[in-house]
Amino acid sequence: MRLGFVLRWSLRDLRRKWLQVAAIALVIAIGTGVYSALSSTATWRRESNDASFAATGMYDLRVVATEGLSTERGALLAALDRLPDPTIVDVAEERLVVDTQVDASTADETILVPGRIVGLDVASGPQLTSVWVEDGRGRTLAADDDGRPVVVLERNFADFYDLGLDGSVRTSGGRELEVVGHGSGPEYFFVTTEDGGFFAQANFAALFTSLATAQDLTGRPGQVNDLVIALRDGVDTAAAQAEVERAVESLGLGTTVMTRDDEDAYRLLYDDIEGDRKFWNVLAALILAGAAFGAFNLSSRMVEAQRREIGIAMALGMSRRQLAIRPMLVGVEIAVVGVVFGVLVGLLAIAGLRPVYTSFLPMPVWITDFQPANFVRGAALGFVLPILATAWPVWRAVRVTPVDAIATVHRSARSGLSPLLRRLPWPRSAFRRMPLGNVLRTPRRTILTALGIGAAVATLVAIFGMLDSFVATMDRNDEHVLGAHPDRVVVGLQSLTVEGDPLVVRIEGADSVAMSEPVLQLGGTLARDGGEPFDVLIEAVPLESEVWVPAYAAGPTGRGIVISESAAGDLGVGIGDEVTLTHPVRTATGIGITESTVRVAGIHVSPFRFNVYLDRSELALFGAEGAINQLSVLPAAGSTPDDVERELFGLDGVSSVQPVAASTSIVRDSIDDFTAIFRVLQLFILVLALLIAYNATSINADERARERATLFAFGLPVRRVLGLEVVEGLLYGLLGTAVGVGLGAVIVRWLTTSVLQSTLPDLQLDVAVSAETILTAVVLGVLAVGIAPLLTVRRLRRMDVPGTLRVVE
Amino acid sequence: MVDTSVAVRLEGVSRRYDVGGGEVYALRDVSLVIDEGEFVVVLGPSGSGKSTLLNMIGALDLPTEGTVEVGGQVLTETRRADLFAFRRSAVAFIFQTFNLFPTLTALENVQCAVEISGHRAGARERAQVALDRVGLHDRALHYPSELSGGEQQRVAIARALATGNPVLVADEPTGDLDYRTGVQVLEVLRQQAAAGHTVVVVTHNREISRVADRVIELSSGRIVSDGPPAGGRADVSELHW
Numbered sequence A: 001m002r003l004g005f006v007l008r009w010s011l012r013d014l015r016r017k018w019l020q021v022a023a024i025a026l027v028i029a030i031g032t033g034v035y036s037a038l039s040s041t042a043t044w045r046r047e048s049n050d051a052s053f054a055a056t057g058m059y060d061l062r063v064v065a066t067e068g069l070s071t072e073r074g075a076l077l078a079a080l081d082r083l084p085d086p087t088i089v090d091v092a093e094e095r096l097v098v099d100t101q102v103d104a105s106t107a108d109e110t111i112l113v114p115g116r117i118v119g120l121d122v123a124s125g126p127q128l129t130s131v132w133v134e135d136g137r138g139r140t141l142a143a144d145d146d147g148r149p150v151v152v153l154e155r156n157f158a159d160f161y162d163l164g165l166d167g168s169v170r171t172s173g174g175r176e177l178e179v180v181g182h183g184s185g186p187e188y189f190f191v192t193t194e195d196g197g198f199f200a201q202a203n204f205a206a207l208f209t210s211l212a213t214a215q216d217l218t219g220r221p222g223q224v225n226d227l228v229i230a231l232r233d234g235v236d237t238a239a240a241q242a243e244v245e246r247a248v249e250s251l252g253l254g255t256t257v258m259t260r261d262d263e264d265a266y267r268l269l270y271d272d273i274e275g276d277r278k279f280w281n282v283l284a285a286l287i288l289a290g291a292a293f294g295a296f297n298l299s300s301r302m303v304e305a306q307r308r309e310i311g312i313a314m315a316l317g318m319s320r321r322q323l324a325i326r327p328m329l330v331g332v333e334i335a336v337v338g339v340v341f342g343v344l345v346g347l348l349a350i351a352g353l354r355p356v357y358t359s360f361l362p363m364p365v366w367i368t369d370f371q372p373a374n375f376v377r378g379a380a381l382g383f384v385l386p387i388l389a390t391a392w393p394v395w396r397a398v399r400v401t402p403v404d405a406i407a408t409v410h411r412s413a414r415s416g417l418s419p420l421l422r423r424l425p426w427p428r429s430a431f432r433r434m435p436l437g438n439v440l441r442t443p444r445r446t447i448l449t450a451l452g453i454g455a456a457v458a459t460l461v462a463i464f465g466m467l468d469s470f471v472a473t474m475d476r477n478d479e480h481v482l483g484a485h486p487d488r489v490v491v492g493l494q495s496l497t498v499e500g501d502p503l504v505v506r507i508e509g510a511d512s513v514a515m516s517e518p519v520l521q522l523g524g525t526l527a528r529d530g531g532e533p534f535d536v537l538i539e540a541v542p543l544e545s546e547v548w549v550p551a552y553a554a555g556p557t558g559r560g561i562v563i564s565e566s567a568a569g570d571l572g573v574g575i576g577d578e579v580t581l582t583h584p585v586r587t588a589t590g591i592g593i594t595e596s597t598v599r600v601a602g603i604h605v606s607p608f609r610f611n612v613y614l615d616r617s618e619l620a621l622f623g624a625e626g627a628i629n630q631l632s633v634l635p636a637a638g639s640t641p642d643d644v645e646r647e648l649f650g651l652d653g654v655s656s657v658q659p660v661a662a663s664t665s666i667v668r669d670s671i672d673d674f675t676a677i678f679r680v681l682q683l684f685i686l687v688l689a690l691l692i693a694y695n696a697t698s699i700n701a702d703e704r705a706r707e708r709a710t711l712f713a714f715g716l717p718v719r720r721v722l723g724l725e726v727v728e729g730l731l732y733g734l735l736g737t738a739v740g741v742g743l744g745a746v747i748v749r750w751l752t753t754s755v756l757q758s759t760l761p762d763l764q765l766d767v768a769v770s771a772e773t774i775l776t777a778v779v780l781g782v783l784a785v786g787i788a789p790l791l792t793v794r795r796l797r798r799m800d801v802p803g804t805l806r807v808v809e
Numbered sequence B: 001m002v003d004t005s006v007a008v009r010l011e012g013v014s015r016r017y018d019v020g021g022g023e024v025y026a027l028r029d030v031s032l033v034i035d036e037g038e039f040v041v042v043l044g045p046s047g048s049g050k051s052t053l054l055n056m057i058g059a060l061d062l063p064t065e066g067t068v069e070v071g072g073q074v075l076t077e078t079r080r081a082d083l084f085a086f087r088r089s090a091v092a093f094i095f096q097t098f099n100l101f102p103t104l105t106a107l108e109n110v111q112c113a114v115e116i117s118g119h120r121a122g123a124r125e126r127a128q129v130a131l132d133r134v135g136l137h138d139r140a141l142h143y144p145s146e147l148s149g150g151e152q153q154r155v156a157i158a159r160a161l162a163t164g165n166p167v168l169v170a171d172e173p174t175g176d177l178d179y180r181t182g183v184q185v186l187e188v189l190r191q192q193a194a195a196g197h198t199v200v201v202v203t204h205n206r207e208i209s210r211v212a213d214r215v216i217e218l219s220s221g222r223i224v225s226d227g228p229p230a231g232g233r234a235d236v237s238e239l240h241w
């Protein structure tokens, strides 16, 4: 046959089926578009990090004086002249960085947190570590701010507390400082605590100000204690670090020289990418797979509807190649349109994802561009699948004898599962049995329809279920941390002390405090003989207490430590088993690190693997009977956590006063940022699922065109015919939804337990699929599919009954 | 031994269907030989296996027992891929259910078959001529849904004629036609036979069988009689419809 002829023929097919072609193409487009956007996120983050650090002058080397020590301005810079080759330094700048306490309270909220004054050379710079203030968030520091009481407040902190721009803050000395902007610097894009805690913005306020103001605030006129250096291109950082160390040694400041990688805020922003990338790639692949399967299913069904035509062509002697051309042209059309739409969906997905990233990690530069390579990878699958999908039914058709292919009714000896129906006593009316008969008679078609709907529902349940799992996990964290007293406040002490110390007594006796318990918090690692250890945070607390006790999943029985379920799982231990705890211990000469074999006494429900508790009666283990560096306190009757903050924060030796509700909400906030991506995806998935479900039903209805016409010919009104089809649709929907929910739940389990395990090893996610998610799935899978035939009512009304009947299609 | 003048040879052909535990024989131990240029009518009541027999000759179906040989080719020993080529060049089929492509016009349906059979040059003209011969020159641009049953049948016949393949098999080609058109169609089929084509026509209309060279009668899947029409061969114009 001539190609032109085939093309014309195919065009006519297209005119008849353009809606289905477009809908399948859109399914592919959503799959490839979302895939390309989601799999680009790692690249976006890396490029954005690079650009943002470059734009704000992240240092290569940083010289930090020991806490409390400082030197004359100029001395640190002068020391660089002693370098063997001073030209390795491109730019260097002195700063004064001093920890302080910050009072950012507003009219309705008491906000007292530890903080840091970062004094920058605004008069002649700053050329390095500049303060970035986004448009609309006030202004950055200017040269004439030197010495004036104005600051830029760190923006992650300001965002967490929803602070306005018109406020002011006070530092330890009670000095009032005007906030001129909310901004950030390269060391604060991501706020961490000294001990590596993430998302510390709830409890840490950095204040960027001029060098003179910082000197004034801290009572160190003319002094600096910090030097940031940018090296010339191509200079070896490690070698330069050693040279700078030697050059500044003689200043007697007990200096350390840090590289970028020593800066948690910097390193974590990059480290995080790798773990994340894996997870998002898996998810992207999953969505692509769901869409691809849906498209494959739909395209092959569409061609299969032409089974008879293929049979006739076979009888006429068409070769397999010729037989395949026309259906495959449909596949090509779907593929081409799908890929074109895919670019648009990709851009749309980027537009949806971008705000998630820019608000999650406010940085001066966010590059969220379209990544052609990723798109091509997704599109390749999106392109090949529909073509394969259309070739497959042809391949199947040429394997049966033409008589079977042509048969008007499926005349093969197999009659599917209809014998089953014969035994079914209900419904009695033959007419009412029709939908069930249709479903049972052609098991293959039924399975394909159900799988198509199932793929859509499974993808939906997987994405929605991930969100559910995060929510459930956070609820569990709340239950554990808040316990019986959500108004509990944790008071951090600046240094290690003992019970009975006057400061401790003073806190215990404070007016706003009803009850308190001593806490010793230490870092350590946990392992099981010879196994890979992981970091833990050990808290020695009274395990029988009115104030707070862990929420137990099992135990406690006997002496020993209480570990998390995921720690127990990772170590493969239960109550009564022994584990190796590496921890600090006080010795005659100072503090050392030692290994102890301890018994597991209980398992708590915290989703965080690193939480380890033990009773204070076991403090001897650390050689630290009675030691304390935190207190957990409950407000007195009539007092609020705010009152506690206000009363205790000013005390000498108290480093922080934080209501536990704030710390659980920061965890929730940070997880929300992660899940925001899911919320963006939800929308796409919903549309995807609807499209697949609708298409599956509509193709099914198409295959029934003759039966419909016959029913009309028998005088059945449109209403009744639709009724039959709705019932049939509901049956497919039920089947598909059951398959989809089951498969989706399996995927959620797999994502949360194995894939995320490597991304977030410290967080044990619950596997949860909420009632709302199931309901959404059922509404979509059963109702939407059941109702789909109603959308064809117009086509039904206008159906050319004799014409349809006349053609034995 | 291949006899060049033999167009169709069936030996011990049976077609069995297994239905719901039992067996149904559509054909049972059928043997027959049809020569080139013969005009054969297969006669028999409904369900006697006429269409099944035709499907065997047209390589649309294969027997469960026995051998089928058409145009010198033993179909029962032919690879599936070669059966495609066989259908393309050796037989032309007219179906009981017309089986036109619904998205192609009458002319295109015919043209399509011509091109498939390998006559690419002038396919459209050939198709037009074939349509003219069945009296449908003014329906060339109609779609099947715009044609009456008889008209569709005539398009199906034109489609088969236009291929020019040596064996023509027709399943109830006149069933839906009025007398005048029926006669016209039979006339065309006769002319094909006269031109050297082998024509096998299935019908349950005994009157039609009078125009055949030979009448094979089937009953319950077996040949019950085989020979010239009772009362001798008649001319198409002598038929009483």
Ligand SMILES: Nc1ncnc2c1ncn2[C@@H]1O[C@H](COP(=O)(O)OP(=O)(O)OP(=O)(O)O)[C@@H](O)[C@H]1O
Binding pocket: A411, A412, A413, B017, B019, B024, B025, B026, B044, B045, B046, B047, B048, B049, B050, B051, B052, B053, B096, B204
């Ligand atoms: N796929 C099948 N499965 C079971 N039985 C079949 C199948 N195809 C045909 N038969 C049976 O084989 C027998 C012969 O069928 P065939 O179509 O050849 O009859 P026919 O002589 O052409 O009848 P008609 O004149 O009504 O067209 C019938 O009894 C039919 O029921």
Ligand SMILES: [Mg+2]
Binding pocket: B050, B051, B052, B096, B171
């Ligand atoms: Mg028949």
